[in-house]
Amino acid sequence: MIFGDYFSAMDRSYGGIEPADAPSEPEVSGEFTTSMGPQEIGTTTNPMQHQVTSFAAKIRSGTGKIELGFMGAGKSNSQQPSPEAFGKRDREDIRAMAEINEIKTSVHAALHSQSLAGLGREGFSGEARQQALKEIERAIHFASEATKGGAIVFHTGEWQRPISEIKDRTGASFLGYDDEKERAIKMIVADDRTGEVTGVRKDHRVYEPVFETVADYEKRNNVRLSGTTQRLFGENVTVNAGDWIDLNGNVIKEEWVLDEKKAEKLFDRVPKWQPDSTNFEVKPIEFKDFEEKAEKLRGLNPEKYGDITAEVLFYKTHLANQVLQAKGQSLYHAQRYDQYREERDAAKKALEFYEKLDESIPEDEKWKLMTQKQVGRYSEISQFVPPKNVSIKDHLQEQLRRLTDEMRHVHESSAYADTQAKKTLDQMNHIQTVEKYGLSKTAETIAAAGMKARDYTIAHRKELNEDIYMAPENYRPEQYGSHPDEIRDIVQKSRDKMAEDLMKRHGMNAKEASEEAKKHIKATLDVGHFNLWRQFFVAKEGESEESRGKRFENWLLSETQKLAKEGVLGHIHLTDNFGYDDEHLSPGQGNVPLKEFMKRMEAEGLKDFIAEAGSFNAETVLHDTWAALGSPAYVTRRAPTFRSVHDQHFGYHNPANYIVGAYAPSNEWKLWSEVPFE
Structure with a gap:
């Protein structure tokens, strides 16, 4: 029974009238025809x-x-x-x-x-x-x-x-994000043999010495090198005013940092000395500088350097500075090594001589094989303390021990620094x-x-x-x-x-x-x-x-x-x-x-x-x-x-049109108005 537009929640739809809460159809803009169906x-x-x-x-x-x-x-x-x-x-x-x-x-x-x-x-x-x-x-x-x-x-x-x-x-x-171009971290492979990776921050600075260039060398020695060629590594190398140079006037190219055979030549560069401040000149290098260098190298030789990137140059420069430091430590410790070895060899020969001499003379004459040992020879106390009388043999044995220790110190310190330099230099050649x-x-x-x-x-x-x-x-x-x-x-x-x-x-x-x-x-x-x-x-x-x-x-x-x-x-x-x-x-x-x-x-x-x-x-x-x-x-x-x-x-969301259980009405049928049949 239908009364106008009134429906109860359990009424069925009649005459094609859709329930009010039926899902709306999606809007379809224009005709879409396709040959694809459920199989596609x-x-x-x-x-x-x-x-x-x-x-x-x-x-x-x-x-x-x-x-x-x-x-x-x-x-x-x-x-x-x-x-x-x-x-x-x-x-x-x-x-x-x-x-x-x-x-x-x-x-x-x-x-x-x-x-x-x-x-x-x-x-x-x-x-x-x-x-x-x-x-x-x-x-x-x-x-x-x-x-x-x-x-x-x-x-x-x-x-x-x-x-x-x-x-x-x-x-x-x-x-x-807003400052990604300036602050992003670039990942690189630090060693292609092990797969080790490291990150390079674009807002991080690298400091390196300012090295003398060909122009500096020409000015100091009043010579002309720019535009000439030098025979290096079996090839003719054109000399430019901005190239680095070593103490002997040999040119060093910036791009050699990328060449396994030539990279070690970079450590012959000469840092600029500042006499007024008694130190060497250093400068900061930002990531954008390496981007410019990479772009320059790609333009210089697209076939050879076409895939070079700023982060590789950045990290190679960072490692090159570590090599410089290690080489400096090695040189510092090794600078008197030849002298120590010469003195030790002489002390050893002298000891052998005096040991034989000591065995050949009687005890009452061994006083002749005595010498004076200065106490605190490297400090001011030596002028207030009288020297000690010791046998030449004992004195030479002590000197031999001292020189041996000096050489061992050089061995351990300088050799370790050389090892670190070689390891880092080797790593420079395996960055990708x-x-x-x-x-x-x-x-x-x-x-x-x-x-x-x-x-x-x-x-x-x-x-x-x-x-x-x-x-x-x-x-x-x-x-x-x-x-x-x-x-x-x-x-x-x-x-x-x-x-x-x-x-x-x-x-x-x-x-x-x-x-x-x-x-x-x-x-x-x-x-x-x-x-x-x-x-x-x-x-x-x-x-x-x-x-x-x-x-x-x-x-x-x-x-x-x-x-x-x-x-x-x-x-x-x-x-x-x-x-x-x-x-x-x-x-x-x-x-x-x-x-x-x-x-x-x-x-x-x-x-x-x-x-x-x-x-x-x-x-x-x-x-x-x-x-x-x-x-x-x-x-x-x-x-x-x-x-x-x-x-x-x-998945229809309308309520069901039937009910069960306690909600179901009595089987005794009644009119909607509840007027009794009698």
């Missing part, structure tokens, strides 16, 4: 559930593509299981469900804490790299027995670098940028995983529908591997390393090895992770926030499309956020330019998309994604969207 746009299992149960639930939700995800690294538990937590029976069940329902699969490896390059607290290490590789191998092994092939996804978080240092090819600039060293280690890890993926693909070819391949995923902007240029370099270097290994181990030619590497190493692009660069994207002077946002979106779209066009990508994660953190909102619920991104990826031939769930949308993310894309649900009545299907059927 899938979702993830819940990584904190049993994967067999979660996999089956996702199949029932209507998807044709599922990514199995794992949170547990090492020994896992029921809340965060690892791939190894699922045995043969579980793996057979997952593969059977995938085969029967024609499900395409991928696997997200556990969130390993180590970088793929093996960077830990103590620097780069093979042990840390092996731990990261182990987690990837567990996922590969699981995929070969439980899935139909596809991507093995793992994060790239290699090392931290200042965001302001990103050299973007498009000219876009980024900034982590963290990018050069770390990228090679990252490539080794991914290449090793790619080789393992290839082996398992060949061994399980009958059970797999597609190759198992490594899919490193861009992660947080603060870490290397998140910028488009960085993920491009990681993939390319990894492919090169795998191709090299294939040629060595399997005798493939270069073309075959390269093609095989491309099949087993492709990047995962997480568009939500890329959107995190939004917060660091620097606005132009006078630019509005809206204009900055549009310019950023154009950058994101063009850079991701380049990666797709170049064949770097093989797998896509669809997540959303507002550019601040990786919250994994359902696609369309943040400010990622999702539709245009999807259009461009599809235009480049990519059809492997996973809508990744977050904290609160594990059960709704897939339908939310289809709804955001404007995809209708095809039925025989007015076409709803997937949002209305899910929210009004699976």
Whole structure:
């Protein structure tokens, strides 16, 4: 019975009237047409559930593509299981469900804490790299027995670098915080033999002596050296007025600090003496000075110094000062060494003579072999204290002990200083940028995983529908591997390393090895992770926030499309956020330019998309994604969207239209007005 517009909470809807609290449909701007459907746009299992149960639930939700995800690294538990937590029976069940329902699969490896390059607290290490590789191998092994092939996804978080240092090819600039350019810490590899790392603060100063130049030498000696050439290290060296010079008039080039064979010549430089203050002149050098030096060297010889960086020059200069100090200590202690040795040799010969003489004369004549020993010979007390009578033999023995101790002191002090100088000089020749060293280690890890993926693909070819391949995923902007240029370099270097290994181990030619590497190493692009660069994207002077946002979106779209066009990508994660953190909102619920991104990826031939769930949308993310894309649900009545299907059927918030228990009315039927039938 209906009275006007009055409804009770338990009334059903009549005549197509929707309840007042039915979920609103998302706004769809414009027509979005795509050939992609459930076979191309899938979702993830819940990584904190049993994967067999979660996999089956996702199949029932209507998807044709599922990514199995794992949170547990090492020994896992029921809340965060690892791939190894699922045995043969579980793996057979997952593969059977995938085969029967024609499900395409991928696997997200556990969130390993180590970088793929093996960077830990103590620097780069093979042990840390092996731990990261182990987690990837567990996922590969699981995929070969439980899935139909596809991507093995793992994060790239290699090392931290200042965001302001990103050299973007498009000219876009980024900034982590206001004074990052002046105060950021640059990481470098202090020793490429051990993987030891150190940090260089950009606001830290280095002090070094002011060394005499060719111009100073010319002025003091009234000679002309500038413009001439000198034959040094087997080559002709042009002399410039600003070059350093040694005591003999030999030129010393600033860039020799980078040359292993020539670096030691730097320690022949002559510091400027200041007679008025009786000390040597020193000057502070700031990081910006090293940036200018690095730029100068790159311009001087791009082929030789093209990859030289300011932080390497900075640290080499710091070490060079340590070498100077060690060499100075060595010279100080060793300056009288020859004299000590000469005196000791003479004392030893004299002692041998007087010992023989002492044995050959009678006791009553040994007084003739006496001498006087001055007490406190090096202090004023000697003039007040009479000398002591001692035998020449005893006196020579004492002098021999003293000279031996003097020489031992030189041995220990000077030799140690020489050792430190040699060690530091050797270290100067093994400094590398963290990018050069770390990228090679990252490539080794991914290449090793790619080789393992290839082996398992060949061994399980009958059970797999597609190759198992490594899919490193861009992660947080603060870490290397998140910028488009960085993920491009990681993939390319990894492919090169795998191709090299294939040629060595399997005798493939270069073309075959390269093609095989491309099949087993492709990047995962997480568009939500890329959107995190939004917060660091620097606005132009006078630019509005809206204009900055549009310019950023154009950058994101063009850079991701380049990666797709170049064949770097093989797998896509669809997540959303507002550019601040990786919250994994359902696609369309943040400010990622999702539709245009999807259009461009599809235009480049990519059809492997996973809508990744977050904290609160594990059960709704897939339908939310289809709804955001404007995809209708095809039925025989007015076409709803997937949002209305899910929210009004699976998660409808209206109260039920029936009640039970104590709230249920009596079975004795009464009129609403309670007027008795009598």
